[in-house]
Amino acid sequence: MSTAGESMTSAGESIVVAPVELQVVEPDAMHKRRRTREARDRGAISAADRKRPVVIVSMWILQIVMFIGLLVAGLGPIAWSARASVSSSQAILSDPMNIWTTPLQLGNIERAWNGALIGSALGNTVIVALGSTIATLFVSATAAYLLSVLRPKWSPILSGAILATLFLPGVISLVPLYLTILHMPLIGVSLLNTFWGVWLPAGASAFNVIVLKRFFDSIPRELIEAARIDGASAVRVFTTVVIPLSRPILGVVTLLTIIASWKDYLWPMLVLAAPALQPVSVTLANLPNGAMPFSVQMAAVFLTIIIPVVLFVVFQKQFLRGVSSAGGLKG
């Protein structure tokens, strides 16, 4: 659920608009793409070009400029926040560029983790991300199976109704969605200050339903038919044939949902008002209003940054492949 599209990517997850045509992704499309990428030996610059001195020199210059630029932009802020997390407030505030040589103040991290509740907020973020992922996977996989394999007579109506929500920007439902959470129609309970209020709306993702349906459509019907002839029920075909064959795309949907829920701010801020339930994005944003010294705030920022960064560096290959194939789905 990313109601306010914060950045270019997260806008795409909730809102994909008219001209976007989803490609049919075959089960092994990702491997194919990799193979072709490895097999090709040239881009715009040919092997002959690479021997020309002008090209060699300018490539070197370009490489150095890009490397320094990306190093400063990509690693710089993270490195600075790492050093700031173990510096004193006084050192950070008086001369932030020269904190590298100031004495260490290691207690910040511990105070941020326990005193500023970053530890438990990170736990809440994990709970939010896991629950949102489970809700998304369950709802979109069952819906996609219904629309792709079971196909009852009324499935065109349902798929039309789901598709229609793709064309509506998320902003239109922000306020009424909040009021729905406040007082669920018919059942009358309030999901305010419960994790359900974040988990369940995350499941209403038309984008994921469509992506999974496209993938299920590409599963050879012979496999499903064979299982049916062997006497498998529709539920069994779903759990033992369709789901195992769809692992790559389920992985991509999981990755996108986790990223979106990790980044989301507005919705958890509205729904999880109780400090004990807030995910780290909300806790962190409230820190400057509290009594914590600046160095502890910086330690909290660093803790929030370093966990996803370490996970990303460890799993970068799978991660980048997943994200770029998601881009292929959008494009």
Add this chain to the structure above:
Amino acid sequence: MSRTIDARLRRPSRRRRSLVGWYRSGGLTAVLFAIPVVLIFLYFSWGPVVRGLLMSVEKTNLVTSTFVGLSNFTYVLTDPGLPQAALNTVYYAALGLVFGFPIPILIAVFVNEMRRSAWAYNLLAYLPAIVPPVAGILLWKFFYDPSSVGIFNTMLGWVGLGPYPWLNSEAMAMPSLVIYTTWAGAGATAIIYLAAIGGISPELYEAAEIDGAGIWSRLWHVTIPQLRNVIFIMMLLQLIGTFQLFTEPFLFTGGGPNNATQTIMLKIYNYAFVNGDYGAATALSVLLAVFLCLLSIAYHFVTKRWSPS
């Protein structure tokens, strides 16, 4: 092929329309599989959209609602703060398009030409996208410190520029937000372009080279046209995202200084959650949504004309 599999299980023949027949043909299973998606969409997608449309013509205090016609819309449209917020939003979108949009394409084109250490560039470019937005914003808010010891002012001071007031000045606040969002979003977008560039057939470059095209004209006449569809879609997604900008102005400036970073989304938030005027908030949401829909439709037709076939 797909029709033969489960004609037995899903399509009840006209003759056996009894309940047993319906059950045998998998009708019940289909209904069971539909329950989660229908419930979730009713509560959290279709329901709120319909409710939003209704609320925009009602005055509500959460207990009773009364129909008030278009008065919410007139209230919102005559709000003296609206033109400024709308202009700010358009200004932000335009700045993002002019300065933020080309950067990921440049990064992707460059990384694609790297033969050895492409992964390192990829990794570095993607790192900002991994930083959670709230953490990034808190960090950058401090980097934008207007005093001469602020991080950015110190760095610019090395080349004799500044100090700049950044978020504290009306003129620079919005560009500062654009710089931040470009930093935060470029890597993630570059990855998508990189995948698209990887799909360009090398034969096109070879043919261009044989025809005597230099490196620049190969990039300009082969790479960019081949990326056209991805560029169109990313541009639209970016536009739609920027028109719904909330977190950055909310946390960086709260709309200030002097409303210089007030956006439509921020206004909706303030109507609903500060003033408690849900009617005005939904009316403005409906207006923004209608605008975005019209924008995407117009965009669709314009870009369609530019695309071959």
